[in-house]
Amino acid sequence: MSAVVHNKVELHGITLHAIETPKYKTNTIVLKCKAPLSEETVTARALIPHVLQSGTKNHPSREKLRSALEELYGATFTVDLSKKGDNHIITFRMDVANEKFLSDQTPLLEKALQLFSDIILQPLVENNAFKESIVEEEKRALKQRIQAIYNDKMRYANMRLIQEMCKEEPYRLNVQGTIEKADSLSANQLYQTYENMLRADCIDLFIVGDIELNKVQQITSKYFKIPEKQKVREDNVVKHIVPNKENVVFEEQEINQGKLHIGYRTNVTFKDEDYYPLQVFNGIYGGFSHSKLFINVREKASLAYYAASRVESHKGLLLVIAGIEFSNYDQALSIIKEQMQAMKSGNFSEEELLQTKSVIRNQILETLDNARGVVEILYHNVIANTDLSIDDMLSGIEKVTKEEVIEVANKIQLDTVYFLRGEGKE
């Protein structure tokens, strides 16, 4: 049932992951490039995937490139950026129909992989730089994406909490970089960062679908020739920080609902033994609609529509979010803290424990029904430098005991409380 057929092969400079499954009507290609998060490179790296998808040597404009994708029965191509621990990840994704379900029998996967490699490896280059006009357009679009975070108050509050909490750590950086840096970047500097990305990033290529390992290995080596690795760079090492006092930050904007975002240090990451107890902890505390935060902040006190927590798996953080009336700040905060105390004192039942484990199991299995989900789960191993199968993860959750949850709860420390409230609302 849960089995995922996952084959890993090293190919000149990249790791190919082939995941064979007959259940989708499309095939999915995902390429991930990992580098340490740093102030120097983050903005350029945020810009690169967007410049690449604006035209290639063989399809030298957006219009031509997008037409080529549409001709492949609307193959999608998207890019995104994320943080995993103190690493910066660039993700390229393509999804293409399996011709089995079409009256037209063109071999779409090979053509799609060719186009995919074209976008990433054959950029539109003039005089050792990306095309100037494209770079300028994409700098403008990047600045608008950075501004858009401010427009979405939930994302904004989340970004501000992380900035306040991780002042001294690379994790404080926004994955999109900064407006100032975007302004100062030249097409040539950008191209150098790109070349460096190919040479030094840890690169993983995932192909998920009704495929055969030999076949994808063969077409990947045909189209995916990247420069020899000079040296794979070292990761930023995540340092666990012990907060010495509770940091409280208030900010005001002309808004209708207060955003209460709270950051805790868990001191536990994916590669640690007590990662599974931490997941179970989070499920009981605020991860699901049967959790303590949902029941006590929303259902009992009627203070919020959402009150939830989640774990940053590779950074060792637990983040709590709730949307509340400005005047309910004290009450909501004290309920959230009380529930944390309840977890630390083991004030939860064996039944809550079982219930949570079975919901987490359900969640993992459901994620496997989605090609992107499979890739995200397996990529945890790349980040943490582990080699766990899905079955390892399922049994890891299964084995968690109440004592282990209490133990991990007692490692969790409050770091920063951030509250975005209305103007003049004390």
Added chain:
Amino acid sequence: MREIVFEQLNETLYYEKLENGLDVYILPKEGFNKTYATFTTKYGSIDNHFVPLKEKDAIRVPDGIAHFLEHKLFEKEDGDVFQSFSKQGASANAFTSFTRTAYLFSSTSNVLPNLETLLDFVQEPYFTDQTVEKEKGIIGQEIRMYDDNADTRLFYGLIGNMYHNHPVKIDIAGTIESISETTKEHLYQCYETFYHPSNMLLFVVGPVNPNEYFSFIKENQQKKQFEKEQPIQRFFENEPEAVVKAKSEIKMPIQTPKCMIGYKAKKPNRKGNELLKHELTANVALDMLFGQSSPHYTMLYEKGLIDDSFSFDYTEEYGFGFAMIGGDTTDPDGFEKAIKNIIAEQKANGFDEKVLDRIRKKKIGSFLRALNSPEYIANQFTRYKFNDMDLFAIVNVLESMTIKDVNDVLHVLFEKDRETVFTIMPK
């Protein structure tokens, strides 16, 4: 049990109408871990003027009541239903749209017990004055959350510019004031009227055996008593064809302005295949005009009038419909002018056959991609059925679409008196 086979897609759909009038569809999905089920009533935020079951006179109910009812059905005498689902390893949810209220769960184990929980909780209402009061705080915060969301305000602002009378212009959740007027009597009245099995559809998709599931569902339904099936009378005031106003603007604490241009559907009284064809053709026309492979998109992007938040869509249901085009833009006036010019020019020149072929391929691929998603299948199949349309006819309709069809829609869709613009400027 009827078997409907889609050979090219390698899918078989099973259907049966139960004695009490409930439509049940089951789509087995081999190889999937998850089963996803939705139990949906054809009742949404626009149904605020109707004749209650067993009564003669029409009533009007407070705004946001369908959504309020959705919240309240989860609470029972012995606690809330989320608990029952999670004890069985499932996650549950619900949503209310203009025309539907859907309850759903997904799970990879204990599927039959979860299905029973779904059927039972939706069919056993329990409302008290006290629990109704308590919910007002929670829904109040949901409304506040959307008040701060610029994209939601953009959407409702544009619809507000379009509709004089039709309740589609009212926020699905209502307002803090309208929900404060809601009582448990209102909730029971709406429930009795709209939650009759003959007004509902159950869809199950996952690694399931259809025979086993049909027997289980029938047995569950036979245990329950329902009033005799009776047609529901809903009332909508006459709606003028033209928009209320051509333009309006609000200010919010944002950094980049947002602008959306809307076109109100002309005579939105289509159903069935006619609606399916119209809606798809309108979406193809929009893609040919503004999709990323169009010269217009390139021009708008290069001039800095749009960024990757730019989107467009056409949607129509019985009684209302609209096209929407827009997103973040640093120059709302320039954006508006450019969009209007593009449309005028295309109306004068017509579309190119080659572009239609390409967009047709793109839409077929995107339909295949959507079939990977149990959520998409269940939710969209239900929406289509409630409009007498067939989700699985999409590929046929796309294949038979001609350049004349697209050109015709271009002229029907975009007319001056049905055009409106809504802008949000930074404060």
